[in-house]
Amino acid sequence: MQGxxxxxxxVCICVSxxxxxxxxxxxxxxxxxxxxxxxxxxxxxxxxxxxxNECETIPDACKGEMKCFxxxxxxxxxxxxxxxxPAPEPPITPTEAFNPCPVGYEPQGDxxxxxxxxxxxxxxxxxxxxCINTLGAFTCQCPDGYRKVGTECIDIDExxxxxxxxxxxxxxxxxxxxCEPGFQLAGNNRSCIDVNECEMGAPCSQRCYxxxxxxxxxxxQGYELGPDGFACNDIDECSYSSYLCQFQCVNExxxxxxxxxxxxxxxxxxxxxxxNECETxxxxxxxAQTCVNIHGRYQCVDNNRCQDPYVQxxxxxxxxxxxxxxxxxxxxxxxxxxxxxxxxxSVPSDIFQIQATSVSAGAYNTFRIRSGDDNGDFYIRQINxxxxxxxxxxxxxxxxEYTLDLEMVSVNxxxxxxxxxxxxxxxxxSIYVGPYTF
Numbered sequence: 001m002q003g004x005x006x007x008x009x010x011v012c013i014c015v016s017x018x019x020x021x022x023x024x025x026x027x028x029x030x031x032x033x034x035x036x037x038x039x040x041x042x043x044x045x046x047x048x049x050x051x052x053n054e055c056e057t058i059p060d061a062c063k064g065e066m067k068c069f070x071x072x073x074x075x076x077x078x079x080x081x082x083x084x085x086p087a088p089e090p091p092i093t094p095t096e097a098f099n100p101c102p103v104g105y106e107p108q109g110d111x112x113x114x115x116x117x118x119x120x121x122x123x124x125x126x127x128x129x130x131c132i133n134t135l136g137a138f139t140c141q142c143p144d145g146y147r148k149v150g151t152e153c154i155d156i157d158e159x160x161x162x163x164x165x166x167x168x169x170x171x172x173x174x175x176x177x178x179c180e181p182g183f184q185l186a187g188n189n190r191s192c193i194d195v196n197e198c199e200m201g202a203p204c205s206q207r208c209y210x211x212x213x214x215x216x217x218x219x220x221q222g223y224e225l226g227p228d229g230f231a232c233n234d235i236d237e238c239s240y241s242s243y244l245c246q247f248q249c250v251n252e253x254x255x256x257x258x259x260x261x262x263x264x265x266x267x268x269x270x271x272x273x274x275x276n277e278c279e280t281x282x283x284x285x286x287x288a289q290t291c292v293n294i295h296g297r298y299q300c301v302d303n304n305r306c307q308d309p310y311v312q313x314x315x316x317x318x319x320x321x322x323x324x325x326x327x328x329x330x331x332x333x334x335x336x337x338x339x340x341x342x343x344x345x346s347v348p349s350d351i352f353q354i355q356a357t358s359v360s361a362g363a364y365n366t367f368r369i370r371s372g373d374d375n376g377d378f379y380i381r382q383i384n385x386x387x388x389x390x391x392x393x394x395x396x397x398x399x400x401e402y403t404l405d406l407e408m409v410s411v412n413x414x415x416x417x418x419x420x421x422x423x424x425x426x427x428x429x430s431i432y433v434g435p436y437t438f
Contacts, residue, residue, distance in 0.1 A: 295434025
């Protein structure tokens with residue numbers, strides 16, 4: 001198709017030139033010329049040969065994607081995207097005076113001088129063209145962005161020559177370059193350079209990273225990028241796991257924190273540690289009381305916990321005198337001890353060791369829970385003749401308090417004490433079960 005177009009274009013241009021020459025010669029030979037060459041018809045009113053518009057008179061003058069442009073004495077088939085500045089029809093005078101000089105010259109005395117057609121306005125240049133006088137003739141110069149085809153100025157499609165780095169937009173007589181999103185035109189109006197969107201107000205809510213032709217949004221630790229790719233949403237770390245904190249997790253913007261219950265303090269970032277109020281002095285025990293620290297709180301106990309018929313002989317130790325009849329069936333001595341354990345301990349669990357402080361030669365010792373274990377939560381495991389272990393048999397939950405009397409019974413057949421070979425002593429153990437597993 002392109003070859004066909006160029007062929008038609010060449011033929012039309014050549015015909016146009018020949019026709020003009022023919023018309024000019026015909027009017028110099030006769031003063032009453034009434035016949036016109038091909039492409040023209042005689043107009044009796046003006047007595048001129050007038051151009052025939054073949055684009056209107058010939059059906060389908062141009063085929064395919066070609067567009068018909070009327071031309072003096074002929075027509076042009078050009079691409080539809082072509083821009084044509086039409087030239088005015090040249091005046092044709094049927095009669096001219098005899099001129100002995102060549103075309104483009106006029107007699108002046110005995111010589112021929114050049115005619116400045118541009119100055120006399122005797123040219124057929126289009127209004128948008130510049131007339132340039134030459135010896136014996138003139139030329140019509142097209143504006144920038146157009147090329148001359150015959151007497152027509154055809155727009156130059158600069159985009160065919162890839163003047164632009166990205167996208168080229170052709171316009172009549174010129175062109176413009178456009179860049180893809182994320183780029184801007186350089187100073188030469190043809191090259192495209194990257195735009196730093198991060199410096200131009202990119203809509204990232206936290207952090208922005210410029211990349212070639214675009215940008216990326218990123219979030220600080222504790223946030224995640226939203227579906228729009230710009231906003232950063234807080235991550236609720238507490239909802240992901242129940243093991244982040246030993247007691248309770250509290251979500252905060254961009255992070256989380258662990259808190260502990262009353263009576264505990266944070267150890268590190270997630271563990272809880274009991275506060276020893278007895279050591280810090282944050283208790284309300286009187287001088288007649290002893291502060292006992294337990295899990296999550298403290299307990300005030302009387303300094304003298306001996307009950308009749310027992311009498312206090314030293315700190316935490318009570319003795320039942322042998323001369324009192326009420327002491328006959330009671331342990332000879334009771335020692336008070338205190339301890340605290342956590343809830344839901346793994347069982348069986350050794351929690352307290354009983355150790356005899358004095359043993360008579362030949363005595364045989366046994367250990368038992370005398371009282372306080374109504375539900376069978378504990379049992380005694382004897383280690384040897386002088387020690388035993390208190391074992392937690394079942395998992396227990398707090399807050400709860402046990403008071404166990406752990407008795408050591410001594411049998412010594414070699415020693416007779418008022419006819420009794422058996423004596424006993426007890427350890428009164430107060431066990432406080434904390435409300436938590438820590």
